[in-house]
Amino acid sequence: MLLQVDSISKTYSNGKQALKDISFQLEKGEFVSIIGPSGAGKSTILRCINQLISANEGAVFFEDEDMQRLKKKSLRLKRRRIGMIFQHYNLVSRLTAVENVLHGRLGYKSAVKGSIGVYNEEEKQEAFDLLEKVGLSEFAYTRCDELSGGQKQRVGIARALMQRPALILCDEPIASLDPKSSKVVMDYLRQVTKELDIACLVNLHQVEVAIDYSDRIIGVNSGNVVFSGNPDELTTNQINQIYQSDELLL
Amino acid sequence: MVQRQSELELAVTETVLAQPTKIRRNAKKKIRIRVWKTYRIVPWVLFTLLTSISIYTLFTMDYGEVVLLDATRQFFTDLQRIFLQPRLSGRFSFETLLQALGMTVGLAVITTLLGGVTAFLMALFTARNISHSGLSNAIRTVMSFIRAVPTILWVMIFSILIGLGANAAIIGMSFHTIAYLTKVFSESIEEIDSGVIEALRACGASWWQVVFQAILPSCMTALLSWLFIRFEINFTNAIAVGAAAGAGGLGFQLAMTSSFYFDFHEIGVLVYMILAVVAILEVVAIRLRKKYIIHA
Amino acid sequence: MDKTLNQDLFRKKKQFLFVTLFSFVVVYVVFSQFVGFQFGAAIAAIPQSFVWLFTNFIPTENSIQSLPLILSKLLETVLLSITATMTATVFSLITAIIGSETTGLNKGTKTVARVFASFFRNIPIVVWAMVLLLSFKQNEFTGYLAITFTTYGYLTRSFMETIDEVAGSITEAMTATGASYFAIIFQGVLPMVFGQLISWILFMIENNIRDATLVGILTGTGIGFLFDLYYKKFRYDMAGMVILTIVIIVIALELSSNKIRRMIH
Numbered sequence: 017m018l019l020q021v022d023s024i025s026k027t028y029s030n031g032k033q034a035l036k037d038i039s040f041q042l043e044k045g046e047f048v049s050i051i052g053p054s055g056a057g058k059s060t061i062l063r064c065i066n067q068l069i070s071a072n073e074g075a076v077f078f079e080d081e082d083m084q085r086l087k088k089k090s091l092r093l094k095r096r097r098i099g100m101i102f103q104h105y106n107l108v109s110r111l112t113a114v115e116n117v118l119h120g121r122l123g124y125k126s127a128v129k130g131s132i133g134v135y136n137e138e139e140k141q142e143a144f145d146l147l148e149k150v151g152l153s154e155f156a157y158t159r160c161d162e163l164s165g166g167q168k169q170r171v172g173i174a175r176a177l178m179q180r181p182a183l184i185l186c187d188e189p190i191a192s193l194d195p196k197s198s199k200v201v202m203d204y205l206r207q208v209t210k211e212l213d214i215a216c217l218v219n220l221h222q223v224e225v226a227i228d229y230s231d232r233i234i235g236v237n238s239g240n241v242v243f244s245g246n247p248d249e250l251t252t253n254q255i256n257q258i259y260q261s262d263e264l265l266l
Numbered sequence: 267m268v269q270r271q272s273e274l275e276l277a278v279t280e281t282v283l284a285q286p287t288k289i290r291r292n293a294k295k296k297i298r299i300r301v302w303k304t305y306r307i308v309p310w311v312l313f314t315l316l317t318s319i320s321i322y323t324l325f326t327m328d329y330g331e332v333v334l335l336d337a338t339r340q341f342f343t344d345l346q347r348i349f350l351q352p353r354l355s356g357r358f359s360f361e362t363l364l365q366a367l368g369m370t371v372g373l374a375v376i377t378t379l380l381g382g383v384t385a386f387l388m389a390l391f392t393a394r395n396i397s398h399s400g401l402s403n404a405i406r407t408v409m410s411f412i413r414a415v416p417t418i419l420w421v422m423i424f425s426i427l428i429g430l431g432a433n434a435a436i437i438g439m440s441f442h443t444i445a446y447l448t449k450v451f452s453e454s455i456e457e458i459d460s461g462v463i464e465a466l467r468a469c470g471a472s473w474w475q476v477v478f479q480a481i482l483p484s485c486m487t488a489l490l491s492w493l494f495i496r497f498e499i500n501f502t503n504a505i506a507v508g509a510a511a512g513a514g515g516l517g518f519q520l521a522m523t524s525s526f527y528f529d530f531h532e533i534g535v536l537v538y539m540i541l542a543v544v545a546i547l548e549v550v551a552i553r554l555r556k557k558y559i560i561h562a
Numbered sequence: 563m564d565k566t567l568n569q570d571l572f573r574k575k576k577q578f579l580f581v582t583l584f585s586f587v588v589v590y591v592v593f594s595q596f597v598g599f600q601f602g603a604a605i606a607a608i609p610q611s612f613v614w615l616f617t618n619f620i621p622t623e624n625s626i627q628s629l630p631l632i633l634s635k636l637l638e639t640v641l642l643s644i645t646a647t648m649t650a651t652v653f654s655l656i657t658a659i660i661g662s663e664t665t666g667l668n669k670g671t672k673t674v675a676r677v678f679a680s681f682f683r684n685i686p687i688v689v690w691a692m693v694l695l696l697s698f699k700q701n702e703f704t705g706y707l708a709i710t711f712t713t714y715g716y717l718t719r720s721f722m723e724t725i726d727e728v729a730g731s732i733t734e735a736m737t738a739t740g741a742s743y744f745a746i747i748f749q750g751v752l753p754m755v756f757g758q759l760i761s762w763i764l765f766m767i768e769n770n771i772r773d774a775t776l777v778g779i780l781t782g783t784g785i786g787f788l789f790d791l792y793y794k795k796f797r798y799d800m801a802g803m804v805i806l807t808i809v810i811i812v813i814a815l816e817l818s819s820n821k822i823r824r825m826i827h
Contacts, residue, residue, distance in 0.1 A: 092741075092742065095739065100738040102734070106735035108732055108754050114299050115300065122739060122746075127742045130748075131749070133749050140297040309826055312822065317648060320649065327645075328701050329703045332698055337698045338697075348693065372594075372599075373597060375589060411809060414808065414813050416773075416775045419805060424607065426611075426793075427614055437607065502686040502687075505686045510776060520689060524692040525692070540685070541684055541685060
């Protein structure tokens with residue numbers, strides 16, 4: 017079992033309980049989507065996995081280590097095995113695409129080399145290869161703020177791949193994109209992670225996209241897991257239950 | 267320079283014409299990852315230039331006949347006496363202090379109020395959404411020139427004609443106040459939803475009616491916040507003017523105490539008073555800024 | 563229902579407006595009395611002053627002769643401004659990085675950084691100058707220190723604001739990759755805030771020329787001192803020349819700064 021989330025709970029300092037006893041598993045190479053209404057706790061779940069957020073209770077076993085218990089250096093080293101892409105891409109706008117991709121390698125570099133930004137030839141070549149893999153060969157030397165949303169997200173994917181991770185967390189990767197770019201991004205994400213046998217955990221609020229791309233779907237509402245199964249098991253009733261709305265028509 | 271195409275065209279182009287990257291290499295055949303365009307070179311050039319100038323200046327600066335180590339030690343001793351042992355020495359009473367505080371605050375208040383009213387009127391002619399662009403630019407240029415002369419010099423200029431004192435100080439400080447407030451007021455006015463102004467104009471309101479019924483209510487809180495922020499700056503200016511141009515108030519008292527009487531303990535009292543006032547003003551100003559001023 | 567709500571809102575806003583303007587008038591009157599401000603006399607002085615300005619401050623043959631001295635003092639002041647700003651930048655950047663919400667080390671450093679910045683910023687520059695004069699006496703270095711202290715306070719706050727506004731996203735992303743703290747700062751945060759940083763620095767250099775003039779009067783150095791000298795000796799033609807050169811230099815700096823900002827974008 018690649019990832020085992022065990023009964024995590026999280027209550028924020030303002031009293032809001034975001035997660036209530038969440039548990040689920042992920043196998044190597046699986047493409048799993050998390051769906052649910054806004055504020056259901058999807059982002060919190062994702063961030064508990066690489067300890068960007070500390071859970072109040074429970075454990076997150078990734079490659080047999082509890083991500084929630086790791087500290088400082090061991091946490092840093094373990095985080096290299098988990099890539100992450102974000103709704104707003106989180107790139108350095110002034111730098112070129114290839115420079116941003118290379119940031120994925122910084123976890124493997126010494127503090128000195130990492131700070132100066134010295135990369136060896138193999139690392140640079142790999143960065144260019146990854147950009148080719150996501151179809152951005154021509155834009156390697158382009159400043160990131162000159163790229164479109166879909167292109168930026170693909171740079172983000174390449175950056176995550178640069179870490180050679182076993183798992184990629186995707187926090188609403190297509191929420192800011194139009195349908196055409198969304199398809200391009202999801203296609204590349206699915207294709208490359210299948211090719212490299214990397215597991216994917218994706219937050220989505222578009223149910224149709226989740227059904228189209230996932231091996232498995234997890235439905236979350238108000239901090240609870242309310243559904244876990246294959247896309248074909250997801251009936252309209254189930255969807256309405258997840259989103260707790262009778263008006264939702266598919 | 268890559269031009270932005272529509273998403274659709276890009277998606278098609280990329281899948282049909284995917285080309286391998288033209289990897290650029292440097293003289294030693296190593297792969298290059300950075301592109302040295304203007305926007306990247308200029309900061310480094312600027313940074314190097316400014317740093318060299320600074321190092322040069324540090325070496326050639328006039329240090330007087332002061333031995334740095336001794337002076338530094340003396341400085342820390344002074345600080346100790348000022349901050350750890352503040353007390354009045356009977357040269358002036360606490361009442362005098364409060365009067366001085368009132369003087370400084372008064373100078374700042376009057377400057378800010380007068381400046382604010384004038385600036386609001388000027389801003390009405392400077393805001394691009396309600397004024398002619400030629401007039402707007404002309405005003406902005408004049409304000410630039412006004413801001414180029416340091417406030418203290420403005421005060422000194424006016425002191426020539428009407429003597430040292432509150433009048434000269436206030437008028438002198440007003441110049442920068444007006445220049446500053448006109449700029450920020452006009453920006454606030456420009457942020458007003460154009461629909462509000464258009465609607466009133468469409469139903470035939472007179473110009474003054476538009477001002478009082480549409481413009482003023484819309485950006486009132488922002489304007490007041492800016493006014494307060496400027497008041498904080500003017501309080502500091504009033505101290506400077508009091509010290510350097512003899513306009514009275516806390517600045518004047520401080521100048522007297524530090525250059526004539528050399529009374530560190532008194533200096534301490536004055537510094538604490540000033541620090542307290544400025545600190546409170548800053549806290550309020552920050553809160554106002556967060557709440558009422560839309561970040562441009 | 564909506565109509566009454568809107569009317570209520572407008573009425574409240576008008577009341578607020580009226581109350582504010584009224585309190586302004588009251589405050590103005592009270593303080594005017596206290597301070598001894600005579601509106602009439604002051605306002606009347608303005609046209610008089612400008613006429614006087616233009617007749618007296620126009621460059622004459624004498625004042626043009628003093629131009630070399632004026633320019634050398636002006637250069638001194640500009641160099642002082644640059645040096646003080648750059649010195650402050652170094653310390654401000656370090657303080658801001660360890661003190662900002664985004665990149666700060668811990669609660670302790672964040673609080674200390676804020677307190678430090680406030681302390682240096684809230685003490686007016688003339689106060690620093692007068693305190694420093696006591697130990698460092700009248701020379702350029704004293705002015706340099708005063709400007710550096712105030713600039714440090716101001717820039718630290720500005721840098722912290724910029725970092726928190728702009729660098730949050732990249733910090734999150736790079737933390738998730740397992741990059742070291744220093745790598746995140748140098749490869750992520752600094753490139754993100756670089757443009758805005760330079761903007762702040764240019765702004766402070768411009769601003770510090772004005773402060774340097776003020777401080778120069780107290781420390782007996784720079785263009786401020788020269789103006790004060792001419793002023794006290796009633797050499798208003800020379801004083802006028804000083805003002806002219808200051809205006810030219812400040813405007814030139816402002817235009818160059820804007821050009822540089824455009825190039826860096």
